[in-house]
Amino acid sequence: MLRVAAVAKTFVLHLQGGVPIPVLEDVSFSVAAGECLALSGPSGAGKSTLLRMLYGNYRADSGHIRVWHDGDWLDIAAADPRAVLAARARTLGYVSQFLRVVPRVAALDIVAEAGGGDRDAAAKLLHRLNIPPRLHGLPPATFSGGEQQRVNLARGFIARRPVLLLDEPTASLDAENRDIVIGMIHEAKARGAAIVGIFHDAAVRDAVATRLYPVTPLQDAYDRDHSDQCHAGAAA
Amino acid sequence: MADDTLLAARGLSLAFGRVQALAGVDADLWPGEVLAIVGESGSGKTTLLDVLSGRLRPDAGVAWYRDPDGALHDVHAMPQPKLRALHRSDWGFVRQNPRDALRLGVTAGGNVGERLMAQGNRHYGGIRDVAENWLHRVEIDTARMDDLPRTFSGGMLQRLQIARTLVTHPRLVFMDEPIGGLDVSVQARLLDLIRTLVAQLGIAVVLVTHDLSVARLLAHRIMVMQRGRVVESGLTDQVLDDPHHPYTQLLVSSVLQA
Numbered sequence: 001m002l003r004v005a006a007v008a009k010t011f012v013l014h015l016q017g018g019v020p021i022p023v024l025e026d027v028s029f030s031v032a033a034g035e036c037l038a039l040s041g042p043s044g045a046g047k048s049t050l051l052r053m054l055y056g057n058y059r060a061d062s063g064h065i066r067v068w069h070d071g072d073w074l075d076i077a078a079a080d081p082r083a084v085l086a087a088r089a090r091t092l093g094y095v096s097q098f099l100r101v102v103p104r105v106a107a108l109d110i111v112a113e114a115g116g117g118d119r120d121a122a123a124k125l126l127h128r129l130n131i132p133p134r135l136h137g138l139p140p141a142t143f144s145g146g147e148q149q150r151v152n153l154a155r156g157f158i159a160r161r162p163v164l165l166l167d168e169p170t171a172s173l174d175a176e177n178r179d180i181v182i183g184m185i186h187e188a189k190a191r192g193a194a195i196v197g198i199f200h201d202a203a204v205r206d207a208v209a210t211r212l213y214p215v216t217p218l219q220d221a222y223d224r225d226h227s228d229q230c231h232a233g234a235a236a
Numbered sequence: 237m238a239d240d241t242l243l244a245a246r247g248l249s250l251a252f253g254r255v256q257a258l259a260g261v262d263a264d265l266w267p268g269e270v271l272a273i274v275g276e277s278g279s280g281k282t283t284l285l286d287v288l289s290g291r292l293r294p295d296a297g298v299a300w301y302r303d304p305d306g307a308l309h310d311v312h313a314m315p316q317p318k319l320r321a322l323h324r325s326d327w328g329f330v331r332q333n334p335r336d337a338l339r340l341g342v343t344a345g346g347n348v349g350e351r352l353m354a355q356g357n358r359h360y361g362g363i364r365d366v367a368e369n370w371l372h373r374v375e376i377d378t379a380r381m382d383d384l385p386r387t388f389s390g391g392m393l394q395r396l397q398i399a400r401t402l403v404t405h406p407r408l409v410f411m412d413e414p415i416g417g418l419d420v421s422v423q424a425r426l427l428d429l430i431r432t433l434v435a436q437l438g439i440a441v442v443l444v445t446h447d448l449s450v451a452r453l454l455a456h457r458i459m460v461m462q463r464g465r466v467v468e469s470g471l472t473d474q475v476l477d478d479p480h481h482p483y484t485q486l487l488v489s490s491v492l493q494a
C-alpha cells in the first residue's frame with residue numbers, strides 16, 4: 001500500500017542566514033495492508049516531519065513515496081498538486097496532533113464532510129468517541145483539547161481510507177477514550193488499512209503496532225561531528 | 237495547455253512606466269479549483285487579476301480561456317463585445333470594495349436581478365424569486381430586498397456583491413481581497429459563506445488575498461508573488477507549512493498562525 005524509498009529532508013532556514021537543518025536521510029520502508037508501522041525515536045528526530053511528507057504536506061528533497069492509489073502507484077514526492085489532493089480525497093487519511101478548526105463549521109459537519117456527507121455515520125462515530133450530542137452542532141473552537149482531538153480522530157477514521165497516518169492520536173486522551181481509539185485502530189487494520197503512526201504512549205504502541213521503524217536524529221550526529229572537530233584541537 | 241485547463245497564462249508581463257508590475261507570470265487553473273495569489277502590497281496581484289480577466293492588456297505573454305464547448309480563446313485578442321458578454325455570463329468579478337461593483341441607486345433585489353437580465357433573462361417574476369433566494373443564500377434578510385444598498389453595512393454589501401456575482405452561476409470568478417476591509421467577526425462569516433458556495437457550485441476561483449489564513453481555508457493551490465514575479469507555487473498547505481523560498485518563509489513567519 002505504501003513504499004518509501006531513500007527519502008531525505010533538509011530544512012533550510014533562510015531567515016536564519018540559510019542554515020541547513022538535515023532531518024531525514026535514506027528513509028526506506030514498506031507498509032502492507034493490515035499492518036501498523038510505528039515510527040519511534042526521540043523528540044525532534046523527524047517523526048512528524050516524515051508523516052507529513054507521506055501526506056504530501058512537506059516536500060521530500062529526494063527519494064520516492066509511492067502510495068497505492070486508484071489501482072496504481074502514485075509517487076507523492078513527485079506528484080502534481082491535483083494528484084496529491086486526489087490521493088488525499090480517496091486514499092490517504094491523516095490525523096494530525098491538533099485539530100485545525102474552520103470558523104463557524106460545526107463538529108458534526110466537519111466529520112460528515114470528511115465522510116462524504118453521511119451525517120448519521122458522523123454522529124455515530126462522534127458518539128462512540130464520547131462527544132455528547134449537545135456538542136455536535138457547535139464549532140469545535142471552544143472544545144477542550146481532548147474533545148478537539150476526538151473530533152479530529154472521527155474525521156480521520158470516518159472515510160475508511162486505505163492508508164492512515166496518525167500523529168500521536170491518543171496524546172490528549174484519558175484512558176477510556178484511549179482504549180476506544182485502540183479499538184478503532186484494530187478495526188482499521190482488520191479491514192485492511194495500512195497504518196503509519198507515532199505513539200508516545202508505550203501501552204498504545206504495544207497494543208497496535210505490528211512493526212517499529214526507528215527514526216534516528218541526524219541533527220545530533222551533525223552537531224556531534226562538528227563539536228568533535230572543534231574540541232579536537234583542545235584535546236590534543 | 238492541458239486538455240482540461242480552464243484558464244492558462246504564459247509569460248505575462250506588464251510595466252507601468254518604470255514599475256514592472258508583472259514579469260513573466262505563468263498560471264493554470266482547472267475547473268472547480270481555487271487558486272490563491274498572495275504577496276505583499278504592490279507585488280502585482282491586482283494587476284495579474286486584471287490581466288487574466290482581460291481588463292488590462294499585457295506587454296507580453298498570453299492568457300487562454302476554454303469556453304464550455306471546449307474552444308480556446310486568447311483573452312486579449314477577443315473582440316470587446318465578446319469579452320463583455322463573457323464577463324456577464326461565464327465569469328464573475330468580486331471587488332474588494334463592493335461599492336465599485338454594485339449599483340447604489342438600485343435596490344438589493346434589483347442588483348441581483350440585473351445580472352440575470354443582462355444575461356438575457358426576461359421573466360420578471362422568476363427573476364424576483366431567484367434574487368430573493370440568493371439574498372437568502374448569502375444570509376441577507378429577504379425583507380431588505382427592496383432597500384437600497386446605501387442602507388447596508390459593509391459586510392452586507394459584500395454579501396450582496398457575492399449574490400450578484402454568483403446568481404448567473406459563473407464557471408470562473410476573480411476575487412480581489414473579498415473579505416479585506418471588514419470586521420474580523422464579519423470576515424469569518426463571509427469566509428464560511430464563500431467556502432460553502434464555491435464548493436456547492438463547483439466554481440473555479442482566482443483569489444487575491446494578503447491573508448494567508450484565508451488562502452489556507454479556501455484555496456487548493458497558491459502562488460506567492462514578489463515584485464511582479466511568482467517566486468513559489470504549489471499545494472496550499474505545502475507552501476505554507478514547508479515554504480522553500482526566502483520570501484515565502486518571511487511571509488509565513490510574519491503571521492502568528494495561518
Ligand SMILES: Nc1ncnc2c1ncn2[C@@H]1O[C@H](COP(=O)(O)OP(=O)(O)OP(=O)(O)O)[C@@H](O)[C@H]1O
Pocket residue numbers: 011021023041042043044045046047048049050219477478
Ligand atoms: N516546517 C518546518 N520548518 C523548519 N524546521 C522544521 C519544520 N518542521 C519540523 N522542523 C524541524 O525538524 C526537526 C524534526 O521535527 P519533528 O516535528 O519531525 O520531530 P518529532 O520526531 O516529531 O518530535 P516530537 O516527538 O517532539 O514530536 C526539528 O528540528 C524541527 O524543528
Ligand SMILES: Nc1ncnc2c1ncn2[C@@H]1O[C@H](COP(=O)(O)OP(=O)(O)OP(=O)(O)O)[C@@H](O)[C@H]1O
Pocket residue numbers: 252255256257275276277278279280281282283284446
Ligand atoms: N494604473 C497604474 N499606473 C501606474 N502604476 C500602477 C498602476 N496599477 C498598478 N501600478 C503599480 O504596479 C505595482 C503592482 O500593483 P498592484 O495593484 O498589482 O499590487 P497588489 O499586489 O495588488 O497590491 P495591494 O496588495 O496593495 O493591492 C505597484 O507598484 C503599483 O503602484
Ligand SMILES: [Mg+2]
Pocket residue numbers: 047048049198
Ligand atoms: Mg512529532
Ligand SMILES: [Mg+2]
Pocket residue numbers: 281282283
Ligand atoms: Mg491589489
